Amino acid sequence: MKNIIWLFITVILQVSCAEEDKTIETPEIIGYELETVVEGLNIPWGMAFLPNGDILVTEKSGKLYRVSNSEKTEISHNLSVKEQGQGGLLDVALDPNYQDNGWVYFTYASSEGDGDGANTALARGKIEGNSLTSTEVLYKATPNTGKGQHFGSRIAFDDAGHVYFSIGDRGERDVNPQDITRDGGKIYRLNTDGSIPQDNPFVGEDNAKEAIYTYGNRNPQGMVKHYQTGEIWTHEHGPKGGDEINIVKKGANYGWPVISYGENYDGTSFTDITEKEGMEQPLHYWVPSIAPSGMAFVSSDVYPDWKGSLMVGSLKFGYLERLVIENNEVTKREKLFEDEGRMRDVKQAPDGYLYLAIEDRGIVKIVPKTE
Template identity: 70%
Template sequence: MKTKYYLLILIVFQFACAQEDKSITTPSEINYKIETVVEGINNPWGMVFLPDGSLLITEKSGKLYQYKNNEKIEIAHNLSVYNRGQGGLLDVQLHPNYSENGWVYLSYASTEGDEEGGNTAIARGKLSGNKLTSVEVLYKATPNTTKGQHFGSRIAFDDEGYLYFSAGERGERDVNPQDITKDGGKIYRLHDDGRIPTDNPFVNIPNAKKAIYSYGHRNPQGMLKHYQTGKIWVHEHGPQGGDEINVIKKGANFGWPIITYGENYNGTAITDITKKEGMEQPLYYWVPSIAPSGMTFVTSDVYPDWKGSLMVGSLKFGYLERLVLKDNKVVKREKLVEGEGRIRNVIQGPDGYLYVGVESKGVVKILPE
């Protein structure tokens, strides 16, 4: 009887260890080198390639650049950027049919509104020479606040052409993320022209923000469409511990701050529960926090041993993390691009190579050897 009992304990222990294994491998098992592509950008927040092979880059301070023919060109714009703390000119993405319509989408902290300060906004415009023209503001979160934290904000399109974007809870964790009548701590879904889809989950709820698609988020700074399933994935900053990867579901509550795997920065508890009925569990969470920003899947043949991996930038530790997934579970972690600086963003270019935005440096390229 004792033998069976100890065997059961051993099995439970082994299972728990497997579930909680957060170890990370370094250095990488693949040889590569780093090549600097664009220099002199202090905070390359967003990056996207244009069909002509040039690269659009947002600088958090408010500048928009086009890197073309080995030259960095500033693109003039009239967006009311609120450059404070974590806010500024943030993500940039192209319309899925950019070659036909020319729309460029930008997320940014905006000063528009009656209150002092700023909040997250989404706008679109068209490149005309060295200017952004035909600018339209599609969504502006309210109210403005002078707080400098948790603006989000990333942009992605799904296979049906809907526009998704994230907005952080602006440091108001007990006010915004669980209240669907308030902006902040949400993933939003719009038509490409800013109209509210009639099948959004809260369109018929009085006083609700009709653009909300999911809620209970903290500060999502990574978002993409899964290259196989078409689902929208995000990652978000936890407090001290509890950064998360989440697969977005219509109308879902992702729990912040009622449930979390993190704690306050002073070590005190935010909550004593990590799970609750009616609230989603993350696909993966980091303890300790890595402060994730930007992410992309490797789908090209340039890195055959990395194909299918999820790449996530770490602001806190200054490396690019490779996550190996099997059946939507992280089975391996690996550190890449160490020693370059805080990793703000990572994208896969049309040439199949990975391009990494590094704070206080610019954009670098990973070349396999």
């Protein structure tokens, strides 16, 4: 009888949380509008801002562009990019010491290695003129597979000389995420030269992939360093429901697919629990899913009424979501710039402005409305 009562309470709590999570406001008036930076991009996946104000933009198709004065110039490269399903040329990020060392980091679906298909890789190189040179592959996940889903993959740097990147579960839900001897469904941490930090959580464990920093992840496509705490925040795609925001913790298990607030796409259940001892609860989850991609904290004074907010792009619904966070709890959600298109990336540039990469459109900038 106690078990039945507890099950009933658990179901009620889950339904209540799911209902609360659906609440989102749509402001009638906002003081900002979108200004086109560059057009003519199909699936702009990642953005990075050069010191001179130019923007590096990756296209999922494998093309790398430099955008300057609303014109894009293709940069040649020798990355072994394979466009496969959700994979292709993915994120791009500048080394925190870029002005001294010139390194630019990329994640992409790579066909290198044994077997057909591809898996996610992290590489770096230097841009000289209109070419990427000095290319180094720092990590290549194995095995290659012909599956087209869940490559990840975002890049972030902490304040201690580490680079973080994500790899999705690669469509192997019941195999990869909970197994630290396998790639996929993980957040990884390397030194910026590609070596393994000796304080990584699984260094020395038998057969472990020592680059792993967290596991039990599904498909993280948002990653950013918090501008105040220095913590690495991520979000990831859930199945049908259960997209999550998490704070990266050393050695933590985020539960996929043992626990989840989502269900199979056909409406059937793959797990009947949303929490378990030893597995992290998300800081926030979305029901229904918004298919989040890209994320940025607003730390500049350009948007005084948004300062401190977390901005997340929605692929599924084609809007920008603003989340107000207090004490690591989402207290308010707002839907901004509806029907503008699938928002693939969101970045705050060094000039303090927010830039959006929108599929089948290009790069836009959020600017104050003019009278």
